Amino acid sequence: VPQSTLPVAAAAALTAELDTADRLSALLRVLESAAHVVGSSALRLNPTTPLGDFMKNVLLLPEEKWAALCPTVVDQFAQLGHLRDLLLSVEAHLRGTPPSHAVADCYRGKLDRQQRAAVEACASAGSPMAANISKVLGPFRDLISGPLAEPSFDAQESLKMFLTYQDADLADDDESPWFSEFPGDLTLEHALETYLLLSTCKSAN
Incomplete structure (x- = not known):
């Protein structure tokens, strides 16, 4: 699935609303599961598929659990093509360092x-x-x-x-x-x- 960066509004919401390590870790686990399914799927997946739809319809994640994990603005904008960017962002927030801080x-x-x-x-x-x-x-x-x-x-x-x-x-x-x-x-x-x-x-x- 071709990947692109998350819209600015969604990235800002991710930073502002995911304020606990437990919530970040829980979201990261779900995103990793989605990435595994996407990476191993023989199907031609559409990168514009809403990520929330993929989580609920393919991973069979209960709607209330997805709502509790994912900020509303992120859910509104995030698509399957943003999965890699979301993973990297959540990992960076969990470590407390944005990717740019790691550069030699x-x-x-x-x-x-x-x-x-x-x-x-x-x-x-x-x-x-x-x-x-x-x-x-x-x-x-x-x-x-x-x-x-x-x-x-x-x-x-x-x-x-x-x-x-x-x-x-x-x-x-x-x-x-x-x-x-x-x-x-x-x-x-x-x-x-x-x-x-x-x-x-x-x-x-």
């Missing part, structure tokens, strides 16, 4: 003026990539919260290449022709700031 120092370099302008341009309204930023932010979050949590890779390696390692569809010109807009000269050194800048651009759009 060598991947926290600042963008220069030209690089920053290039990132903003590819994410600006009217750019082919603008409508697809969510499809980049999911793999990007996986990258910074996983492989880049330790200084295991040369900071001068291509950031664009590493994003395609996280999601092979980004390297497919047929699946993601818009990804050609992503600046090719950025390196892993710029990973965190690029991620944060794209996140800001998405919120603004």
Whole structure:
């Protein structure tokens, strides 16, 4: 199932309303069960299926239990295609650290003026990539919260290449022709700031 990032309003509600470790842990267990079913299913699942419907109709989770676990705003917006982002967000809140806090120092370099302008341009309204930023932010979050949590890779390696390692569809010109807009000269050194800048651009759009 293709994945994208959770809408800003839902992400904010997740942060504000899930205020106990017990509730976070309970929601995480349910999300992990859903991810297991999605990952092992031979069916062609629709990423726009409301997550609540999937929980109640496929996992047979009682409606009152889902309502108790999931904030109302999240339930209103969350779809099956947001499952990965929800999992990462809940895990981060449970640990008390957002994904960006885990990034090794060598991947926290600042963008220069030209690089920053290039990132903003590819994410600006009217750019082919603008409508697809969510499809980049999911793999990007996986990258910074996983492989880049330790200084295991040369900071001068291509950031664009590493994003395609996280999601092979980004390297497919047929699946993601818009990804050609992503600046090719950025390196892993710029990973965190690029991620944060794209996140800001998405919120603004």
